[in-house]
Amino acid sequence: MKTESRLIRGARLLDPCTGLDAVTDLAIDRGRILAVGELPAGFTPTEVIDGQGCCLCPGFIETSFQGHTPGSGRDGSLASELRAAAAGGFTSVLLRPDTSPVADTPGVIREQQAEAAAAGLIRVLPCGALTPGLRGRELSEMAALLEAGAVAFGQAQRSIEDTQLLRLALSYAADFDRTVLLHPEDARLAADGVMDEGPLSLRLGLGGRPRLAEDIGLYRDLQVARLARARVHFPTLSSAAAAEQIDAAQAAGQAVTAGVSIHHLLLTSQDIGTFNTHVKILPPLRDARQQEALRQALARGTLSVLSAQHEPWGPDHRGSTMTAAPFGIAAIEYLLPLALNLVRAGLLSMLQLVQRLTTGPAAALGLPLPSLAPGSVADLCLFDPEQPWEASANGWSVGDNHPYRHWELRGAVRLTLRDGRIVHRREP
Amino acid sequence: MTGLRFGDGNPQYDRQGRLRHLLSIEGLREIDLLQILDTAESFLGIAQRAIKKTPTLRGRTLVNLFFENSTRTRSTFELAAKRLSADVLNIAASQSSATKGESLLDTVDNLMAMQVDGFIVRHPEAGAAHLLARHLGDRALVVNAGDGQHAHPTQALLDVFTIRRLAGPVEQQVVCILGDLLHSRVARALIHALSILGCPEIRVLGPRTLVPPEFASLGVQVHHDPRDALPGASVVYALRLQRERMESHRLPSLDEFHRRFGLTPERLALAAPGALVLHPGPINRGVEIGSAVVDGPQSVILAQVEHGLAVRMAVLSLLAGVGGHED
Amino acid sequence: MNSRFDVDALLNTLAEQLRPLVDPAATAMIGIFTGGVWVARALHHRLGLVLPLGELDISFYRDDFSRIGLHPEVRASRLPFDVEDRDILLVDDVLYTGRTVRAALNEIFDYGRPRRIRLVVLVDRCSRELPIAADFSALQLRLDSHHEIKLNGPEPLRLEVQARESGS
Structure with missing residues (x-):
């Protein structure tokens, strides 16, 4: 690695680990943070960056990222999607195991790491499938997956129907002290629904996925996790009742964390309008009441992770009907300006927002907490919170499946640094 | 919010507020609904004549694009179009490219290359007619002949x-x-x-x-x-x-x-x-x-x-009569 | 303006022209919507025709359909007699280009094959664009294309000349 050293001058530093929120200088040397404020005598950076008017914080961490590696390439791959994530200010992403083939063998985990290394951008955190093929019928070889580099286990967007198998899988995973990511949903009740069950699904004649399916699934998963003494994380919840259950479980001391996607905080099922497939997502968008409850739960910290829930789908999926279109929104490169809406609405402080994007997900995944303290790894994001822009027709992601095309975006990532090295730079 | 209002979110109407496609009753203005019904009254009598045909859509080509079997709806639309002197192409998608994996929009683009003027579409998935109308804009008319459990x-x-x-x-x-x-x-x-x-x-x-x-x-x-x-x-x-x-x-x-x-x-x-x-x-x-x-x-x-025939003649003649298909 | 024409007198003139040439028991009369129907009603009454009056809406037969579409108000055509081998008087208010009459002839033939059709108009503008001529007219009027003559009604019937609105 080149011995780059940088000085970022006059940015507002936001460190959720220490609570620091102040305008000062930050020096980077040999991939680590060298100093904050007072600089060591004789420090001569190779680059000085003017950070005035900008915020500087640890790089964001994503807990739900579909990288399509391995995959066909039609819908993007780690090469394209990690570039999009870097543009969004992210420095680490947990890969969803529902790739093709599924990340249930050491070979797949190694392939993902090799692809990421070749891309040379940000960190990938492979997540092994909890059950082979995510089918929920038997246990994966978890030790082998960990040895290959997996940092957690998960089921992506498939719930395990067999409760006994869920109990065994969580018990077995608990041996390794890793987080297990679950998709809480009663599969039979959710059936083939493509949107929230309610008046709109009735009017559009589309199969509904009742909220109750998540509430029941979550209850079961929480109880089984407690029985198995497993640490679990629910990446994106969608209902008020689900947030309340997390509240209660955390109050009772259970090792559980949960997150919410930015989409569920900004959109509701009404945005489907007349069959807008770009807002088809799992769990489905709900009504305004659920949205408000999720916002409040994020604000008070019950939901400690704000997720971009990145799921790109390439141009071959354009022109699909609501039923045929795949679930997912690809907007990781627009996450920051979208999320700043929550700060502007007074829901979160700037520091709290950064916390939900950095230490929140790190804690959920059992990773070391990122910080700006000297000695920390220089995985950083420098952003201008006011810069206005618009989502271009062609973003970094291969996926164009997002509903934010004509939104007025305010706030842009200027620099993303990984190990002190610039992996994304946007000229002001 | 709902996207089902008149205007932007309602792809049945063009920017001038004229009915270009018939996709769903929801979002249809009362005045347009009444005009269709009143026009249908006029067509009812035509079936009683010696020559059960008017030259209204002479030279136009309409495609019956059916991705679901339906003898009744397909044949009334066909008869309605023929009584208006339109040429009708019947495509039963179960025997055609759809089973070979061609997408709905590709099928339609191929037909558009043959200069057709409109599509009467039935599809097992809700929203298929909306998808088609958004894709075609004012290049051709779309009549929804049933989309999944959504509208008819x-x-x-x-x-x-x-x-x-x-x-x-x-x-x-x-x-x-x-x-x-x-x-x-x-x-x-x-x-x-x-x-x-x-x-x-x-x-x-x-x-x-x-x-x-x-x-x-x-x-x-x-x-x-x-x-x-x-x-x-x-x-x-x-x-x-x-x-x-x-x-x-x-x-x-x-x-x-x-x-x-x-x-x-x-x-x-x-x-x-x-x-x-x-x-x-x-x-x-x-x-x-x-x-x-x-x-x-x-x-x-x-x-x-019997009324179905008159109503479909009214719908086709009203939609085809909105300018823009020709030049 | 409307005082210039005595519509009643014009209708009487037409009726007198027609009277020796019609058989009230066998001749049928058809008016073209809207003005033609008003004129036909008046003549039908004056001539004492036995067969009920026919009414024709030619919207579906217009040759400019693809350019201007359907008239917002389409009425049902109604020919309450057998057209086959019938002697028919086709009535319109104004004969201008001849296109309306052409459409009406097409429509009548879709009901059957009449023996004879004669065209009766209140006003002949003497500027036809098709080889279609009135057999009977009460008034011949040459107007430039910037003016139009319009029959308003139904009660009372008024014949008015107006400057054409620009752009139409």
């Missing part, structure tokens, strides 16, 4: 046309729709059409598994017992019950459905004297409706078919 606007138009003609003003009717509402695009479309025309009372009737209470959000009264739903009804509309509903455990048996809800002469007697009986066809005799009622004096089921 020409059926609703012929239904209200029949009610208006044979029962009287819609504003004075009490309409009871019975059967499998949940999976019925016919019922959804009819409820919207009746609401737009000011029907004061719409009741829906069936077991909770097929008529969930959420139907109240459409502004209808939800009933699960014929003795509550039928008294006073001046129009009784029986929906076709599909056998798949038993396989999905929504009903114990067709016999039991008939026992509870089947429209028999005894049940029909609960409705207002002389109440009209409608059915979209095809009929399951002895399931949702008994033969004595189908063939009885109150049944106007065959009149619906």
Whole structure:
């Protein structure tokens, strides 16, 4: 690695680990943070960056990222999607195991790491499938997956129907002290629904996925996790009742964390309008009441992770009907300006927002907490919170499946640094 | 918010507010709905002539694009188009490129390359007609001939046309729709059409598994017992019950459905004297409706078919008449 | 303006021209919507025709359909007699280009094959674009294309000349 050293001058530093929120200088040397404020005598950076008017914080961490590696390439791959994530200010992403083939063998985990290394951008955190093929019928070889580099286990967007198998899988995973990511949903009740069950699904004649399916699934998963003494994380919840259950479980001391996607905080099922497939997502968008409850739960910290829930789908999926279109929104490169809406609405402080994007997900995944303290790894994001822009027709992601095309975006990532090295730079 | 309003979110209308496609009754202005019905009155007489044809759409080519089997709807649209002197291309997608994996829009683009003027589309998935209309814009007209469980606007138009003609003003009717509402695009479309025309009372009737209470959000009264739903009804509309509903455990048996809800002469007697009986066809005799009622004096089921032709002629001529297809 | 023309007198003139040439028991009369129907009603009454009056809406037969579409108000055509081998008087208010009459002839032939059709108009503008001529007219009027003559009604009937609105 080149011995780059940088000085970022006059940015507002936001460190959720220490609570620091102040305008000062930050020096980077040999991939680590060298100093904050007072600089060591004789420090001569190779680059000085003017950070005035900008915020500087640890790089964001994503807990739900579909990288399509391995995959066909039609819908993007780690090469394209990690570039999009870097543009969004992210420095680490947990890969969803529902790739093709599924990340249930050491070979797949190694392939993902090799692809990421070749891309040379940000960190990938492979997540092994909890059950082979995510089918929920038997246990994966978890030790082998960990040895290959997996940092957690998960089921992506498939719930395990067999409760006994869920109990065994969580018990077995608990041996390794890793987080297990679950998709809480009663599969039979959710059936083939493509949107929230309610008046709109009735009017559009589309199969509904009742909220109750998540509430029941979550209850079961929480109880089984407690029985198995497993640490679990629910990446994106969608209902008020689900947030309340997390509240209660955390109050009772259970090792559980949960997150919410930015989409569920900004959109509701009404945005489907007349069959807008770009807002088809799992769990489905709900009504305004659920949205408000999720916002409040994020604000008070019950939901400690704000997720971009990145799921790109390439141009071959354009022109699909609501039923045929795949679930997912690809907007990781627009996450920051979208999320700043929550700060502007007074829901979160700037520091709290950064916390939900950095230490929140790190804690959920059992990773070391990122910080700006000297000695920390220089995985950083420098952003201008006011810069206005618009989502271009062609973003970094291969996926164009997002509903934010004509939104007025305010706030842009200027620099993303990984190990002190610039992996994304946007000229002001 | 809903995206179903007139204007941007409603792809049925162009920027000048003219009806370019017929995709769903929901979002249709009352004035357009009435114009279709009034125009249909004029076409009704044409079937009685020696030459049952007008030159209205001479030189136009319309495509019947059916991704689902339907002899009745397809043939009435075909006949309607032919009586307007249009050329009609029938494409049954089950035997065509769709089974070879070609997408809906690719199929349509290929046909557009042959300079066709419009598509009458039936598709098993909700929103397919909207997708087509958004794709085509004002290059060709789109008539939704049924999309999944979403909408079937020409059926609703012929239904209200029949009610208006044979029962009287819609504003004075009490309409009871019975059967499998949940999976019925016919019922959804009819409820919207009746609401737009000011029907004061719409009741829906069936077991909770097929008529969930959420139907109240459409502004209808939800009933699960014929003795509550039928008294006073001046129009009784029986929906076709599909056998798949038993396989999905929504009903114990067709016999039991008939026992509870089947429209028999005894049940029909609960409705207002002389109440009209409608059915979209095809009929399951002895399931949702008994033969004595189908063939009885109150049944106007065959009149619906006749009206369907006039209504479809009206829709096609009105949509094709909006400028822009030619130059 | 409207005082210039005595519509009643014009109708009487037409009726007198027609009277020796019609058989009230067998001749049928058809008016073209809207003005033609008003004129036909008046003539039908004056001539004492036995067969009920026919009414024709030619919207579906217009040759400019693809350019301007359907008239917002389409009425049902109604020919309450057998057209086959019939002697027919076709009535319109104004004969201008001849296109309306052409459409009407097409439509009548879709009902059957009449023995003879004669064209009766209140006003002949003497500027036809098709080889279609009136057999009977009460008034011949040459107007430039910037003016139009319009029959307003139904009660009372008034014949008015107006400057054409620009752009139409």
